[in-house]
Amino acid sequence: MPPEQPDGAGDLLHSQARPPIIAIDGPGGAGKSTIARQVAERIGFVYVDTGAMYRAVTRAAIDAGLAAEDGLLSPEGVKLLAETVDIAFRRDGQTQRVLLNGIDVTQAVRQPEVERLVAHVAALPGVRRALIPQQRRMARRGGVVADGRDIGTAVLPDAECKFFITADFDTRVERRYRELCHRGRALLRSQVEADLRARDRMDETRTEGALRRAPDAVLVDTTDLTVADAVERVLSLCPGVAPRSALAGRVAPGTGAQARDSEASRS
Numbered sequence: 375m376p377p378e379q380p381d382g383a384g385d386l387l388h389s390q391a392r393p394p395i396i397a398i399d400g401p402g403g404a405g406k407s408t409i410a411r412q413v414a415e416r417i418g419f420v421y422v423d424t425g426a427m428y429r430a431v432t433r434a435a436i437d438a439g440l441a442a443e444d445g446l447l448s449p450e451g452v453k454l455l456a457e458t459v460d461i462a463f464r465r466d467g468q469t470q471r472v473l474l475n476g477i478d479v480t481q482a483v484r485q486p487e488v489e490r491l492v493a494h495v496a497a498l499p500g501v502r503r504a505l506i507p508q509q510r511r512m513a514r515r516g517g518v519v520a521d522g523r524d525i526g527t528a529v530l531p532d533a534e535c536k537f538f539i540t541a542d543f544d545t546r547v548e549r550r551y552r553e554l555c556h557r558g559r560a561l562l563r564s565q566v567e568a569d570l571r572a573r574d575r576m577d578e579t580r581t582e583g584a585l586r587r588a589p590d591a592v593l594v595d596t597t598d599l600t601v602a603d604a605v606e607r608v609l610s611l612c613p614g615v616a617p618r619s620a621l622a623g624r625v626a627p628g629t630g631a632q633a634r635d636s637e638a639s640r641s
Contacts, residue, residue: 396612429484
């Protein structure tokens with residue numbers, strides 16, 4: 375039996391004229407974001423970093439006084455905030471910038487206080503319901519690579535190419551530990567392991583958008599793969615992708631209140 379279609383998903387995804395959509399899911403530390411970004415660069419697709427969108431909402435919630443170091447002060451307030459913020463991505467050379475209400479928050483969404491709270495924000499059903507329509511608008515024209523934890527199951531269930539990127543737990547811990555050390559974070563490896571285990575548990579048990587492999591997603595275990603090898607494997611299993619020049623210059627537009635207003639004006 376095919377997976378249940380969320381409201382509105384089929385309407386926006388079925389278009390014979392548009393380029394395909396590539397959906398990549400997987401747990402933290404598996405390399406999915408790096409792979410998704412490089413796949414998008416190789417074929418000239420837009421990279422939709424849904425994790426950065428949840429980080430942007432988390433950043434906005436902290437700045438608005440709706441969240442503190444020990445948790446969310448107002449889950450309902452965070453939900454309402456997610457419904458109004460405008461999130462966009464912009465290419466800047468080899469870097470993809472994250473814009474929150476027109477302000478560059480690329481570095482701000484990677485700060486420790488965001489890291490501590492983003493899983494709690496992402497687990498709020500109201501936040502997910504606010505961001506999923508925005509993510510679908512980004513994918514409306516196709517030609518995107520989107521990564522997250524529920525892209526192939528909930529956000530873009532009709533994506534032509536679906537992958538579930540994973541690796542064994544120890545490998546994921548080591549990768550995350552090295553990533554954080556590279557960013558200048560002074561953490562014990564045991565703390566990184568505990569945090570990743572807790573994040574896995576939250577991702578796999580949340581009531582909406584739980585982490586799971588879509589029935590039609592190709593499993594790619596990156597434990598013993600280089601990033602280049604994983605990218606090649608994904609590309610080899612995505613027939614019909616457009617050449618880079620066909621989609622050059624595209625950006626993922628703003629998606630919050632501004633995009634909704636713009637879309638309403640065209641209807």
